Structure formats: structure tokens, C-alpha cells
Amino acid sequence: KGRALLYYKTDSLVFRSVANNPSHVNHWEIIEIVRVLNRLGLVVDVIDRTVKPQTIAAVQDIYDIFIGIGAGDSGRHYADIAKKVPSAKKVFYALGPEPDESNRITLARYDYFWERHPGAKVEIRRTINHVDIDECMKHTDAILSCGSEFALHTFDKHHKPVYKLPPSSSTLVQFPFSTLDQKDPKKFLYFGGNGNIVKGLDLVIEAFAELPDYELFICAPQTETDFNAFYKETLEKSKNIHFVGFIKIGGETFYDLTSTCGHVIFPSASEGAATSVTTCMRAGMIPVVTPESGIDSDERVGHVITDIHISALKDLITKLAHKSKEEIIQKSL
Secondary structure: OEEEEEEEOOHHHHOHHHHOOOOOOHHHHHHHHHHHHHHOOEEEEEEEOOOOHHHHHOOOOOOOEEEEEOOOHHHOOHHHHHHHOOOOEEEEEEOOOOHHHHHHHHHHHHHHHHHHOOOOOOOOOOOOOOOOHHHHHHOOOEEEEEOOHHHHHOOHHHOOOEEEEOOOOOOOOOOOHHHHHHOEEEEEEEEOOOOOOOOOHHHHHHHHHOOOOOEEEEEOOOOOHHHHHHHHHHHHHOOOEEEOOOOOOOOHHHHHHHHHEEEEEEOOOOOOOOHHHHHHHHOOOEEEEOHHHOOOOOOOOOEEOOOOOHHHHHHHHHHHHOOOHHHHHHHHO
């Protein structure tokens, strides 16, 4: 029926080892996007996000639809590719909030960090520096927003049709019916990727450092040496905080933690959709998240963090730690 051009990542289409790698859901999401377009009768070409200028220059105006990532720095080539396919319907695939809004709320988190720790040497991460959103919107017919209502509405000012996609999760993870009675309301899990301050890891460390009766398990890459150095003393002193590091989703450690911890806490400032949280939810964990985390939670299924100040966070953690095991099991189910 026609031709489609997808601008995203090509690894999982080229390497079987990547296609079968559960470390990030976008490995199989990309394959599924191509399958969906194929089922609609479209031949699909895929351009990698690391595309060179000479490849963009060779793109021909032969496509009926162009779908391209654009919300993060990986979308730096969206506008240039879109200009090459004027005949196509152009869809901006937003895996995060509107870039200008994302930068605003990201930098606000660093301001709060430095308000608490003036002069601390930490690198600013997760800002978007290579996407001209106004130029992108000139060449956009519609927006696919992956995540929450919050992320979706950050694009309202551009007056484009916006369609919401729910976040996915790792298909390797099964619901642990047999271990529900092991869940401890006083144990919390933080599960996230790079960008510790943006994702609120500094907040939960400082909150739990003042709550020695409750335990925090941190699953995150240990690649941010400046962050690690700053919190080294706090983590050494706080016997209730355990830095587990990067773990395999669906592995033994993953199930040990998700079976014994009552809540997954993730006070992120800017996400398209925190699939680390949805993966934990698939394992029966109760989400404690900010609206900006990309998860549309409520008091029926989880808890929403409306105030990220340390004192308010401590109050919320204390309240959740005193939930009955019966309520934990019910919400998990």
C-alpha cells in the first residue's frame, strides 16, 4: 500500500543478541513498530539515530509516512530528515516531555540539589541540547506521546494532534503469586537508569538517611562518579541503604528484591515513561511516583509524590511504611 520511514535505532533489527536482550524494552518495541507497519501493508526503511549527514542527504521523497524520535537528544536529526520527505505524513515520536519543558524541570532539580548543597561538584545530565523543537514542529503533522498525561500535555502549546501511547514493560517478568506474603512495607526499592539527580535518587538517599528504621535498596548503574563520591559518606553511614547496582531484569536478585520490598519509589523529574517502574509493577510492586515519571498512578494502585522536598518525602515514606501487609498485598494484586 505504500512506504514508511522510521528514524529510531537499528540494533535490534541487525543483531539477534540485541533483539533478545531484555535490558531495555525499546529493543523489542522497534521490531514491533516495524511489524505493525508491515501488517498495515507498508514497506519499512529504518534509519539509525546515529545517521551521518551524507545518508540524510540521500533520503528520497518516496514515503507515505515518516515516524521519528524527537523528544530527546537522540532526535537531533528529526527535522533534517522530515524536510527530505515533504510528501509524507510526519509523526513526531515523543519518548519524553516537550524538550523545552523537560530542560526546565530538569534544571529545577539541580537547583534544588545546590540549594541543599551549595558548591557541590556534580555534572548536569539529561538536558536536551541538540533538538530545535520549533523547527521540528514546522515539519510535524502529529505527535505520538509515550507516557503519562503530564508528558502529553507539555506539547499542547504546539497545537498539533497528540496521541497517547501507554508505556510497556519487560515480558520476562512474571507476577509472583507465591511470594506475596513476603512483602515488607518497611522495605523500598529504587530502580532506575542514568541521571540520578533528575530521577530523584539524591532525594530518596537523603530521606532514608534520616529514616534508619526503613530500608532502601538501590538498583542503578554506578557510572556517575561525581554523584557516587558526593554520597559515599552518607551511604557508608546509613546501614539501612543498600546500593545493589545494575541487575538483570527477571534474574534471581530482581525477584528477591521485588518479592520482599513493598514499594518501588521513583521521584523522577522528567520521563517519557519510566519502564523501570512498569517492569517492577509487572512483578507486583506498588508505584510511588511523581506525575513527571510518566506513570499515570493514583491512590487505587499506588501513590503520587506531590511534594519532592525532603521533609515531605520523609512523611510519605513513613506513612507508607506503616501500611498493613493486607493492604500491600491487595494493591500488589
